[in-house]
Amino acid sequence: EVQLVQSGGEVRKSGESLKISCKGSGYTFTNYWIGWVRQMPGKGLEWMGTIYPGDSDTTYSPSFQGQVTISADKSVSTAYLQWNSLKASDTAVYYCARRATSYEYFDQWGQGTLVTVSS
Amino acid sequence: DIQMTQSPSTLSASVGDRVTITCRASQTISSWLAWYQQKPGKAPKLLIYKSSSLESGVPSRFSGSGSGTEFTLTIISLQPDDIATYFCQQYSSRPLTFGGGTKVEIK
Numbered sequence: 001e002v003q004l005v006q007s008g009g010e011v012r013k014s015g016e017s018l019k020i021s022c023k024g025s026g027y028t029f030t031n032y033w034i035g036w037v038r039q040m041p042g043k044g045l046e047w048m049g050t051i052y053p054g055d056s057d058t059t060y061s062p063s064f065q066g067q068v069t070i071s072a073d074k075s076v077s078t079a080y081l082q083w084n085s086l087k088a089s090d091t092a093v094y095y096c097a098r099r100a101t102s103y104e105y106f107d108q109w110g111q112g113t114l115v116t117v118s119s
Numbered sequence: 120d121i122q123m124t125q126s127p128s129t130l131s132a133s134v135g136d137r138v139t140i141t142c143r144a145s146q147t148i149s150s151w152l153a154w155y156q157q158k159p160g161k162a163p164k165l166l167i168y169k170s171s172s173l174e175s176g177v178p179s180r181f182s183g184s185g186s187g188t189e190f191t192l193t194i195i196s197l198q199p200d201d202i203a204t205y206f207c208q209q210y211s212s213r214p215l216t217f218g219g220g221t222k223v224e225i226k
Binding site: 035037044045046047059061062063095097100103104105106107108109110111112 | 165174
């Protein structure tokens with residue numbers, strides 16, 4: 001069974017750093033792109049960027065370029081989303097999702113990680 | 120960026136009703152459109168890809184259609200388990216963009 005299991009919820013203060021994770025199992029992790037999607041409270045879905053764990057090739061949405069860092073460690077089948085300096089506006093649920101083989105829709109999703117940033 | 124506009128934003132229907140949700144793209148995206156279902160507190164789930172292809176395991180009461188700039192998701196006979204918010208997503212070009220969502224409620 002394909003699974004993406006994300007790390008637990010986090011509470012941080014503005015200016016702090018954070019790295020959340022997404023561990024894939026049940027498939028060959030290095031063969032599929034992993035995307036990150038933000039959902040702010042009560043709002044819609046926003047694509048942040050996508051990484052290919054096989055070679056760490058990464059593409060960012062212009063809205064998130066420079067604001068976050070996406071990385072992957074294929075040795076542990078895990079993708080990461082990182083902030084160097086959190087803002088209150090980063091408060092959201094963050095989902096990782098597996099991209100379909102040849103097209104950029106997402107066929108499997110993690111359960112989501114709630115990040116709460118207080119000012 | 121390609122803007123995706125969904126309508127209505129909220130929909131109230133009875134069990135057994137036929138429900139239609141519309142998604143419009145600000146420019147042509149051919150058939151590169153996916154639909155997702157998101158239940159409260161849960162992750163989105165893929166329903167439809169390439170405008171009309173049903174994802175494995177998704178009930179056949181869900182169907183998608185359209186190409187170019189106008190697309191629809193139809194639930195042939197609404198069931199209580201279909202209460203959720205539905206999102207469209209274009210994957211014609213980056214940045215990938217989603218519609219604002221349609222919340223489906225039971226009347």
